[in-house]
Every structure is written in C-alpha cells, then in structure tokens.
Amino acid sequence: MxxxxxxxxxxxxxxxxxxxxxxxxxxxxxxxxxxxxxxxxxxxxxxxxxxxxxxxxxxxxxxxxxxxxxxxxxxxxxxxxxxxxxxxxxxxxxxxxxxxxxxxxxxxxxxxxxxxxxxRFGAGRGCASLLYITVSTGVGGGWILNGEIYRGAKELAGEIGHVVIDPHGPPCVCGRRGCVEQLACGRAIARMARQALEREPTRGGILRGLIENDYAQLSGLRVHQAAEQGDALAQDIMAQAARNLGFAIGNVICLMNPARVILGGGVTNAGAKYFENVRAAARANVMPELRDAVDIQPAQLGxxxxxxxxxxxxx
Amino acid sequence: MxxxxxxxxxxxxxxxxxxxxxxxxxxxxxxxxxxxxxxxxxxxxxxxxxxxxxxxxxxxxxxxxxxxxxxxxxxxxxxxxxxxxxxxxxxxxxxxxxxxxxxxxxxxxxxxxxxxxxxRFGAGRGCASLLYITVSTGVGGGWILNGEIYRGAKELAGEIGHVVIDPHGPPCVCGRRGCVEQLACGRAIARMARQALEREPTRGGILRGLIENDYAQLSGLRVHQAAEQGDALAQDIMAQAARNLGFAIGNVICLMNPARVILGGGVTNAGAKYFENVRAAARANVMPELRDAVDIQPAQLGxxxxxxxxxxxxx
Missing domain, CATH: 3.30.420.40 (ATPase, nucleotide binding domain)
Incomplete structure (x- = not known):
C-alpha cells in the first residue's frame, strides 16, 4: 500500500x-x-x-x-x-x-x-514533455521534461503565473505589472468584469442579476455562469482571460516546444469555448512552423x- | 582524433x-x-x-x-x-x-x-541547466537541461528570438509583431537607431559621422561604436536593446529557473555596460524570490x- x-x-x-x-x-x-x-x-x-x-x-x-x-x-x-x-x-x-x-x-x-x-495517469500519458498549468484563484505551473519533474536550479521553475505579458497591465502581488496571473486567474476575471460593469452600465444584465448587483459577489465562477447564460459582457471577459492565457502559452511553446500543455484548476472548467479561445490565441502567437505543435488539453484528474x-x- | x-x-x-x-x-x-x-x-x-x-x-x-x-x-x-x-x-x-x-x-x-x-567547455561549466542565446543579425537559443541538449517535442525548442514581448511592436519575419529578435538583434539596433536619428535631428552627431550620414551604413556594430565614443543617442539605443533582451530573459527565468543564461553573438560583444543593462532588466522582471537566480554571463568560446x-x- x-x-x-x-x-x-x-x-x-x-x-x-x-x-x-x-x-x-x-x-x-x-x-x-x-x-x-x-x-x-x-x-x-x-x-x-x-x-x-x-x-x-x-x-x-x-x-x-x-x-x-x-x-x-x-x-x-x-x-x-x-x-x-x-x-x-x-x-x-x-x-x-x-x-x-x-x-x-x-x-x-x-x-x-x-x-x-x-x-503518468491523466491527460499527459505518452508525452515526454509537458507544462501543467493550474488556473484557479492564482495561476501556477509545473514542468515534466524527459518524463520527470523539471524543477530548475533553485527549484522555482514553472512560474508561468508570473511571466509578464503586459508591462503596463494591472499590478501583481509580486510587485510587477501584467503577470499572467493578473490577466487570467479567477480573481482577474472578477476584476475585469467589475471594470467592464462600471464602464458599460447598459451591459451585463444577466451577470448583474447573478451577483444581485453586489460587486463583492463577483467571482470567476459567476462570470462563467453569466457567460453560459448568454451574457455578452461576461462572454467578452471570459474570452479575454482565455486569450491572455493562450498568448502566454504561445510564448512558452516557442521557448520550450513541449509535447502538450495541460490546463487544470477551476477556471478551466469553463468549457469548450474557453479552450477554443486559449488554443486560438496560442496558435496565433507561435512561429508558423510551431502551429501544429500547439496541443492544449484539459486536465483529466481534477x-x-x-x-x-x-x-x-x-x- | x-x-x-x-x-x-x-x-x-x-x-x-x-x-x-x-x-x-x-x-x-x-x-x-x-x-x-x-x-x-x-x-x-x-x-x-x-x-x-x-x-x-x-x-x-x-x-x-x-x-x-x-x-x-x-x-x-x-x-x-x-x-x-x-x-x-x-x-x-x-x-x-x-x-x-x-x-x-x-x-x-x-x-x-x-x-x-x-x-561543457565554456561559460556554462558546472551548470546543470542553461539557456544559450546568440544575439547577432538574428536571435537564437539553445537549452541545456540536466546536462543534455533539450530539443522539445518537434525539436524546435529554444526559439527565444520569437517570443513576443510587445504585441504592438515592429513586424517580424515570422508574421507576428514584437518578437525579441525585432527588439534586440543587430538589425533591430540599426532600425531603432535610424528611427531615432530621423526623429531627433539634433542628436547622434558621432553616429551620423561614423555612417557618413548614410543610413545604409547603419549596423549594430556602428551603433555600438558610436555609443563607445560617447554618442548619447547611440547609448540610448544600445541600452534599450539590452533592456528588451533582459526583460525577455526575466520571463524565461520565471518559467524555467535555469542555473545560468549565456549570451553570445556579435551584439553581446558590446561590453560591460550592455551586460549591466541586460542583467538589471532581467532582475526587474522576475519574482522577488528569483532575483538571486539571475545569472547572465558572456559566452567564452566565441x-x-x-x-x-x-x-x-x-x-
């Protein structure tokens, strides 16, 4: 045992x-x-x-x-x-x-x-190299290279959540701006939704109803639910979060060419449309000869x- | 033999x-x-x-x-x-x-x-993991992980030259915009210098002299030489190219935490000031706990x- x-x-x-x-x-x-x-x-x-x-x-x-x-x-x-x-x-x-x-x-x-x-047991079986990304309240990652965990010199590899994709973006807990985490995680989705709701008072009716007009109730899950129910503003926010993540993954693929990228964590339960947007953004952000190398799959083990x-x- | x-x-x-x-x-x-x-x-x-x-x-x-x-x-x-x-x-x-x-x-x-x-024989001796970057007419790269070449699933890993650091940046031969190559290589330095010379007609006197006022003679080497001779415009351009590269290296260190990053190629012969700028930009673009993990060294084998x-x- x-x-x-x-x-x-x-x-x-x-x-x-x-x-x-x-x-x-x-x-x-x-x-x-x-x-x-x-x-x-x-x-x-x-x-x-x-x-x-x-x-x-x-x-x-x-x-x-x-x-x-x-x-x-x-x-x-x-x-x-x-x-x-x-x-x-x-x-x-x-x-x-x-x-x-x-x-x-x-x-x-x-x-x-x-x-x-x-x-070994899930969405990466058969892949010699992969990056696992968890997109939840934060964004974390782990590398498998040549079938083994790759940890890096100080055992800090895999921090895709703190790769900067927009130096003028929102501030991050790490002290910098525009980290992937701040543009793709559940809290980021809630923040982006709040900004959109404040900016566009005539949109987002379904989302406003779901949160009872109380911004404190905003979460990645609520925005996803509103998007599922047809709220166009919420759909825009979910798509933007997916594109931000996909852009970063495209850069990772240029740099490391892993056999597969696996997405887990609560935000990635947002379904097929979310994955389509992530994949499209990643394919758009790799060299032409790497487009076929973009393989982004949902985690299987939850x-x-x-x-x-x-x-x-x-x- | x-x-x-x-x-x-x-x-x-x-x-x-x-x-x-x-x-x-x-x-x-x-x-x-x-x-x-x-x-x-x-x-x-x-x-x-x-x-x-x-x-x-x-x-x-x-x-x-x-x-x-x-x-x-x-x-x-x-x-x-x-x-x-x-x-x-x-x-x-x-x-x-x-x-x-x-x-x-x-x-x-x-x-x-x-x-x-x-x-095995140069600036990376003793490092289990490293990224070698050549900054010349273009920008290329190669990974050593666990002491061996890491090639990636389709043998296309290491393309740091085509990692995008500014989606609104200059167009790249690969069809995208703002790739590292377009913001750091010798041709990029020449292009940035030309734009600066056109924009600021009262600056860059030493550089203008070196190229005999003929933009066709602009090159990374000429800009470096002008910078060495005290041309402030040329120094600005060299510093910007170094910062662009350092920013990208910071992101790489967050993602992979290599023991060392080694810079070779003609542009990296620009000397100590160039390396200082690369290192400072990389340190500014990693998480605080990774600042000590920024180790960027010149290649030794030319x-x-x-x-x-x-x-x-x-x-």
Missing amino acids: ILAFDFGGTKNTCAAFQRNATGAYELVARERRASPPQADGAYDYAVMGAMARQLLRGETPDAIGISFGGPARASQGLVVLSHHVPGWENSLLRDQVAREFRTRVAMDNDANAAALGEA DDAPLWGALALVG | ILAFDFGGTKNTCAAFQRNATGAYELVARERRASPPQADGAYDYAVMGAMARQLLRGETPDAIGISFGGPARASQGLVVLSHHVPGWENSLLRDQVAREFRTRVAMDNDANAAALGEA DDAPLWGALALVG
Whole structure:
C-alpha cells in the first residue's frame, strides 16, 4: 500500500493506493478534512497523520508521497511556507513523515505533483514533455521534461503565473505589472468584469442579476455562469482571460516546444469555448512552423491530480 | 582524433580535436573557407569533406560531430534547410558523412551545438541547466537541461528570438509583431537607431559621422561604436536593446529557473555596460524570490562554440 498526502491549504486529503490484478494503481480509500480557520501547520500535520493511520489499520505503508500546496524544496523535503496556513515555515516535512511512518517518503509542491500525476495517469500519458498549468484563484505551473519533474536550479521553475505579458497591465502581488496571473486567474476575471460593469452600465444584465448587483459577489465562477447564460459582457471577459492565457502559452511553446500543455484548476472548467479561445490565441502567437505543435488539453484528474502525482513520486 | 564540422552559412569550418596528456580535449588543427555566393549544399559539403581529409592525412576519425547553421532535426540527422545556402533541403547529412568517413556521427543545429559547447567547455561549466542565446543579425537559443541538449517535442525548442514581448511592436519575419529578435538583434539596433536619428535631428552627431550620414551604413556594430565614443543617442539605443533582451530573459527565468543564461553573438560583444543593462532588466522582471537566480554571463568560446559543441555531441 502506498499513501498519498495532499496538504491543500484549505483542505487536506490522504489517499491509499494499491496495485490491482493488472498491476495498475487504484485509489482504494481516501479521507479528507477541511482545514479550519484556526489551523496551523502542526494541526494540519496531526490531522493528516490521523487520517493516514485510519487508512493503514496498523499496516506499514510501502511508501508515502506528499504534495504540498505552497513553496517547497523537493530535494531537501523542505516546506518553505504555506500561503494559507501559519506555522509551516521551514518544516522538514519529508523526514518527519519518514520517521513517524518508518517508510520511504518523497515530497514536492502541488503544481509539480499535479503535473506528474497528469503525466503518468491523466491527460499527459505518452508525452515526454509537458507544462501543467493550474488556473484557479492564482495561476501556477509545473514542468515534466524527459518524463520527470523539471524543477530548475533553485527549484522555482514553472512560474508561468508570473511571466509578464503586459508591462503596463494591472499590478501583481509580486510587485510587477501584467503577470499572467493578473490577466487570467479567477480573481482577474472578477476584476475585469467589475471594470467592464462600471464602464458599460447598459451591459451585463444577466451577470448583474447573478451577483444581485453586489460587486463583492463577483467571482470567476459567476462570470462563467453569466457567460453560459448568454451574457455578452461576461462572454467578452471570459474570452479575454482565455486569450491572455493562450498568448502566454504561445510564448512558452516557442521557448520550450513541449509535447502538450495541460490546463487544470477551476477556471478551466469553463468549457469548450474557453479552450477554443486559449488554443486560438496560442496558435496565433507561435512561429508558423510551431502551429501544429500547439496541443492544449484539459486536465483529466481534477482535484485528485496532486494525489496521483504524490503516488508517482514514490510509485 | 575527433573532427568537428561547422556549416556556418557564410563560412564553413572543420576542426580536429585530440586528448592531451591530462585527458582534456584540445583543438589541434582547423581549416576554414568562406562559402562563396554561388555555393550550394553540394559545394559546401564537398569543401568540408576536402578540409576534413586534409586534417585527417589518411587517418580514420574516431567520430565526427556536426553543427549546422539552420533548421535541423538531430534525431534523424536531417537538415531541413539553410537560410543562406540553397540545395540543403531535406538532406540526411549525418548518415551521408557517416558513410563517407566510416565513423560515428552526430549532428545538431548551431544554437544547440553552441549551447552544449559552452556547457561543457565554456561559460556554462558546472551548470546543470542553461539557456544559450546568440544575439547577432538574428536571435537564437539553445537549452541545456540536466546536462543534455533539450530539443522539445518537434525539436524546435529554444526559439527565444520569437517570443513576443510587445504585441504592438515592429513586424517580424515570422508574421507576428514584437518578437525579441525585432527588439534586440543587430538589425533591430540599426532600425531603432535610424528611427531615432530621423526623429531627433539634433542628436547622434558621432553616429551620423561614423555612417557618413548614410543610413545604409547603419549596423549594430556602428551603433555600438558610436555609443563607445560617447554618442548619447547611440547609448540610448544600445541600452534599450539590452533592456528588451533582459526583460525577455526575466520571463524565461520565471518559467524555467535555469542555473545560468549565456549570451553570445556579435551584439553581446558590446561590453560591460550592455551586460549591466541586460542583467538589471532581467532582475526587474522576475519574482522577488528569483532575483538571486539571475545569472547572465558572456559566452567564452566565441565563434568556436559550435565546434566545441560538435565535439561534445560525440566526445
């Protein structure tokens, strides 16, 4: 039995994997707990341990893979910090788990884990190289090159969310302007929608109804829902967010020519039209000889990608 | 003895390498011929063969490495075409050389070969990952990841020259606008200088003198020379070209976090001030936690980088 830990920031999940008769891994059991507002690192760690022991029923696991939702150094098994939960700073999480469960443990951040999960078990099977991008409240990414996670010299590779595509664009939390994240993530969609609603008082009726005329209720999901219901303003915003992401992906393809780019995260649940717009913008932003090399696919493992990736780290 | 062939478009070079007493490779002899205007692929191939036989003096080489200046597929040993010399289209150059010289042969394009040469023998020694960028009449690039050339799914990776950094910028030969090449290469520097000279009739006196008031004499080299002699307009243009390149490198570092970026090609001979401007722009365009990861160094092997890379392909 192999365990996978997914420290997700707002929720923590523990899954048990076993090989079936054909030798393929199956997710045979899982436990999940929301991380309460007062949680700190020690609390989340204790809850994960309790879930693990529940799944193990006294057995020793063959290995444990860990996906951590935040900056982490895989080579050292070190959590740098969590953006959601205090008290994780500079934790040697990998070795702590290895001591407690007396087994082999590997760890990586959630974007790298999800990339590996999709590569081995999801939308990236058969691809030697891929970039996995998660478009959610923020934008993150992870590289698989030659079949393995590529982490970069300081284990900070994959930050497509902070590639600048418009130096005059909106300010970013990183201190610069016009990062992909600020032009494509859920919060960006909400911000762009609010600006459009303020600018165009006669448009966006469906969206205004959905949020009860309360801008505080604006979210990427609401804008997507309004677009689905035919709101032209919301459709414009969703298309713009998709084009912004696609433009950035085109640049990535010129630079790295990956076999595939895989999009996961809540915003990418926006459906076929969203993907059409991303692909069209990417194709328009590569050299002619690379147009056929634009292969952008939806993730297949959803929220489970980090768990499958954690499995792949040790399986 | 290992031979290295460098088909350079305007000149062709053949070098012989041997290990010295300490086991290190030394370039022991070389032949070089300009490629005359009427040359075609068969002519350049015959000249290279003649140079090789001259260096070999009847010996059989242990291996031959080939750097080709143009689109090529290393996996097949195939030259797609040359932008400079007709008649190279779809040549199986690697196997032709292997048959003729009865030895082991490997081949890659000149950017990848130069990247590998710098990684093994030049400015990239000790770096597991690096991007080599050549800034000359155009802008090209090659990746070394985990110590090996990374070519991408269709062997088209490394095209930093066609990453778009200003969608409203000048048109590019690739059909898009604002590619790095159009904002940083020698021709771009000449174009930007011409625009500045036309726009500001009272500035650029030194540069105007150097080109004898003849815009046809403008080149990256002339602008650099004028800048060196204190021409403020020329200094502005050189600084802008450096900042454009540095901005793009910042984005690359966010995405890939290479251990080092190495700059070669004629424009990068512009000296310390040029490198300062590139580095400052790159540092300003990465996330704060990546600022220490900005390591941009001049190439060390100059025009010989493809030869040393060709050696490394087989050595």
